[in-house]
Amino acid sequence: MDKKNTILHSDDLTIGYHSKKQDLVLAKDLNLSLSQGELVCLMGKNGIGKSTLLRTITKVQEQLSGEVFIENDSLNSLNYNELARKISLVLTERIPSSNLTVYELIALGRQPYTNWIGTLTDKDKEQINFAIEQLGIEDLLSKKCDELSDGQLQRVMICRALSQNTDIIILDEPTAHLDIQHKIETFKILKNLAHNLNKSILISTHEIQLGLQTADKLWLMTRSGILEGSPEEMIKKDQINKLFDSKLVHFDKNSLQFSISE
Amino acid sequence: MKQNSSYKLSFVILFILLVFTFFLNLSLGSVSIPLSEIFESLFGSNTTNQSWNYIVVNFRLPKAFTAILAGTGLSLSGLLMQTLFRNPLAGPFVLGISSGASLGVAILILGASILGGSFILLGQSNLAIAIAASLGSFLVLTAVMLVAYKVKNTMAILIIGLMFGSFTAAIISVLSYFSSAENLQQYLFWSFGSLGNLSWNELLVFFLIFLFGIVLIVPNIKSLNSLLLGENYAKSLGLNLNRTRNLILIATSILTGVITAFSGPIAFIGLAVPHITKLIFNTSNHKILIPAVAMFGAIFMLLADTIAQLPTSEFVLPINAITSMFGAPVVIWLLIRKKKLSL
Numbered sequence: 109m110d111k112k113n114t115i116l117h118s119d120d121l122t123i124g125y126h127s128k129k130q131d132l133v134l135a136k137d138l139n140l141s142l143s144q145g146e147l148v149c150l151m152g153k154n155g156i157g158k159s160t161l162l163r164t165i166t167k168v169q170e171q172l173s174g175e176v177f178i179e180n181d182s183l184n185s186l187n188y189n190e191l192a193r194k195i196s197l198v199l200t201e202r203i204p205s206s207n208l209t210v211y212e213l214i215a216l217g218r219q220p221y222t223n224w225i226g227t228l229t230d231k232d233k234e235q236i237n238f239a240i241e242q243l244g245i246e247d248l249l250s251k252k253c254d255e256l257s258d259g260q261l262q263r264v265m266i267c268r269a270l271s272q273n274t275d276i277i278i279l280d281e282p283t284a285h286l287d288i289q290h291k292i293e294t295f296k297i298l299k300n301l302a303h304n305l306n307k308s309i310l311i312s313t314h315e316i317q318l319g320l321q322t323a324d325k326l327w328l329m330t331r332s333g334i335l336e337g338s339p340e341e342m343i344k345k346d347q348i349n350k351l352f353d354s355k356l357v358h359f360d361k362n363s364l365q366f367s368i369s370e
Numbered sequence: 371m372k373q374n375s376s377y378k379l380s381f382v383i384l385f386i387l388l389v390f391t392f393f394l395n396l397s398l399g400s401v402s403i404p405l406s407e408i409f410e411s412l413f414g415s416n417t418t419n420q421s422w423n424y425i426v427v428n429f430r431l432p433k434a435f436t437a438i439l440a441g442t443g444l445s446l447s448g449l450l451m452q453t454l455f456r457n458p459l460a461g462p463f464v465l466g467i468s469s470g471a472s473l474g475v476a477i478l479i480l481g482a483s484i485l486g487g488s489f490i491l492l493g494q495s496n497l498a499i500a501i502a503a504s505l506g507s508f509l510v511l512t513a514v515m516l517v518a519y520k521v522k523n524t525m526a527i528l529i530i531g532l533m534f535g536s537f538t539a540a541i542i543s544v545l546s547y548f549s550s551a552e553n554l555q556q557y558l559f560w561s562f563g564s565l566g567n568l569s570w571n572e573l574l575v576f577f578l579i580f581l582f583g584i585v586l587i588v589p590n591i592k593s594l595n596s597l598l599l600g601e602n603y604a605k606s607l608g609l610n611l612n613r614t615r616n617l618i619l620i621a622t623s624i625l626t627g628v629i630t631a632f633s634g635p636i637a638f639i640g641l642a643v644p645h646i647t648k649l650i651f652n653t654s655n656h657k658i659l660i661p662a663v664a665m666f667g668a669i670f671m672l673l674a675d676t677i678a679q680l681p682t683s684e685f686v687l688p689i690n691a692i693t694s695m696f697g698a699p700v701v702i703w704l705l706i707r708k709k710k711l712s713l
Contacts, residue, residue: 166606168602168605187610188605188608188609188610189608190608191608192606192607192608193608195606196606197602197603197606199600199602199603199606201600201602203598203599203600203603204456204598204599204600206598206654207648207652207653207654208598208654208655212654212655213599216595216596216598216599216607217607219592219595219596219607219608219609220607220608222592224589224592225591225592225657226591226592226595226657272607
């Protein structure tokens with residue numbers, strides 16, 4: 109076990125898809141761990157199974173074998189509402205067009221705690237305001253969600269996850285539609301949330317350079333499994349190059365850049 | 371907050387409108403009855419004119435209540451479908467649920483002339499029609515749901531719903547072709563939609579089933595709000611998606627089934643009223659929307675029925691025609707003004 113408190117870990121987890129003929133295995137016997145106050149970047153090329161792993165960890169999809177534990181509870185033993193108090197999500201999918209205001213959207217993060225009709229108590233409002241303060245989006249609150257730019261919307265979605273007040277926040281490619289300024293800002297926000305509020309944050313991302321600079325730990329997903337370690341370690345052992353199996357792509361550990369090989 | 375008090379005012383205005391349209395509906399009809407006489411018939415003392423009293427108590431009053439139930443139920447069903455399928459074009463009619471109800475009634479009424487026997491007796495009672503319509507709508511709804519599990523694409527589900535509609539229409543055509551003129555006429559009149567003709571006893575049955583549908587909706591208000599974010603987010607907020615989806619679908623099929631059964635397939639209300647409400651109230655919060663849509667639905671239906679009576683004339687137009695004829699321009703006008711259609 110880690111020095112820090114492990115909040116989520118997997119035990120010989122095998123992920124993939126059930127099918128009639130033969131199960132499609134994307135990754136086998138994974139033993140991963142996520143600790144408190146830690147920002148972890150999950151990286152890997154398209155189609156390697158990053159989303160499948162995230163879906164399995166969040167109980168959207170069933171594992172083929174093995175188990176996932178949150179603190180000491182097996183994922184399967186938690187019901188949806190209990191899980192919603194442990195893990196909050198920011199997904200890549202766009203939310204459907206609606207008349208929801210930013211405040212209402214963030215307030216939805218309190219649903220796991222509110223009564224049957226969703227009345228916000230003073231404590232709920234406190235949590236919401238705290239999340240809003242952390243993200244600095246006070247000026248957006250009365251806007252409709254449809255009126256936001258991609259960058260603003262992503263902040264709002266992170267704020268909603270934060271108002272859910274879970275130990276773990278999982279984000280699926282949170283910077284996919286953003287320009288470089290908003291990408292950097294998002295990574296900075298997430299790092300602050302992990303370090304200042306002791307959240308465990310797991311993000312899947314293709315932003316390898318940004319990930320190397322901000323993450324506490326990397327999960328590099330390759331054909332032969334997931335390599336786990338700090339960015340420095342991974343660079344030193346030249347593990348980054350294992351992400352891509354094309355001869356065209358090369359990661360230079362001195363400049364920390366990808367280049368096209370001759 | 372400031373918003374809350376403005377909603378309160380809107381609800382007060384809605385309620386006054388509802389009361390106004392209710393009495394407007396009662397006071398207008400083929401026989402002109404002074405408003406004072408209507409009040410007397412409703413609240414006590416023996417009226418001078420017995421036939422006026424009879425018309426008000428046994429004809430106009432049940433009809434006004436039917437209008438309220440039908441308007442409310444169809445509008446709420448439309449709202450639920452729009453949120454559940456996250457598609458502003460969804461409604462009980464678009465998804466083929468009303469067509470399913472029609473099919474059930476068609477098999478009962480039209481099938482009677484083909485199959486004969488005990489069917490003929492069944493075809494005459496309103497209760498049998500109600501059961502047939504509920505079964506029909508539930509059947510189509512289940513089919514749509516099974517498809518929804520397989521197909522994640524909402525547009526595909528909508529098109530499949532339309533296909534169910536066409537399919538049931540085709541079966542009804544075949545049944546019509548083989549059935550007697552008498553039965554055909556009975557079915558045709560049923561399909562025009564009608565709010566009248568219900569006795570107090572039938573209205574009571576209608577109301578109880580309706581109430582059951584409403585009771586199923588209320589605990590889902592919170593879930594409907596989280597569904598605004600899409601199913602995956604809703605699940606991550608602790609929503610038991612399968613249970614919620616089933617409850618919403620059952621509530622919708624009960625409501626549309628019972629309404630179609632007692633007052634025919636009334637088009638348009640289910641699609642239009644939720645949009646009118648959302649455009650006017652400018653919110654997606656179901657805590658506000660559900661009561662607002664319910665009241666708007668009742669008001670709209672009462673107005674449509676008042677117009678359909680062609681006051682002071684002896685003619686009554688099919689309610690189905692009126693809802694679309696006067697509702698469609700309202701929606702178009704609102705859309706042009708606000709330029710936005712959403713969940």
